[in-house]
Amino acid sequence: MTDKYNEILERLTASDQVFAFQEEVHKSGITYREFINAPKTLPAFFEFGLLFPEWEFIVFNNERYTFQEIHKKAAQTANALKDAGVKKGDRVAICMANNPEYIISFMAISSMGAVCVLLNSWWVPSEISYGLENSE
Incomplete structure (x- = not known):
């Protein structure tokens, strides 16, 4: 062996x-x-994932997702953000637990050229306000 x-x-x-x-x-x-x-950049990492779209990409509890499934959900989320007026360079906060939606949100925001503002979901409201007000 x-x-x-x-x-x-x-x-x-x-x-x-x-x-x-x-x-x-x-x-x-x-x-x-x-x-x-x-891959040296995030877009290159996403492109690399598309070489193996049917491979498992995320395993979360009893859920399993391929790269293709996550990539599709990220594209849908990016389109929804664009429809809501988010554009390249805008800051978009993510404040949630570590789950597939976190990764989907991160992929969506970064793929459209917006900036992810990552906030700790354990923060109290005053800490979240501080994080939002002081992100650049």
């Missing part, structure tokens, strides 16, 4: 593969691994 595992790992992390990585030393002295062929 170990030989087969190592063989698969070597194939997946070869320098020309998407999971190729290098070790990088941070200025703090901590060494971490960095994927060198991974």
Whole structure:
């Protein structure tokens, strides 16, 4: 089993593969691994997901979503935001629990060029007001 595992790992992390990585030393002295062929931008990440639209993208409790399903919901949400007057450069707050809708909202807002203002859903009203009033 170990030989087969190592063989698969070597194939997946070869320098020309998407999971190729290098070790990088941070200025703090901590060494971490960095994927060198991974998408470099958020739009590139979304495009990468479209190469494998039927693969599971999100598993939340008993729910399972493919990238295609999430991408479609994000496009619908982006269209609804545009219809509501949101445009590139506008700030749009997200204040909700970690769930699929959070990711859908983030994808929708960022894909249309608006700016996500991420607020902690555990905040009390005064903290939410502060976050909204001081986001730039």
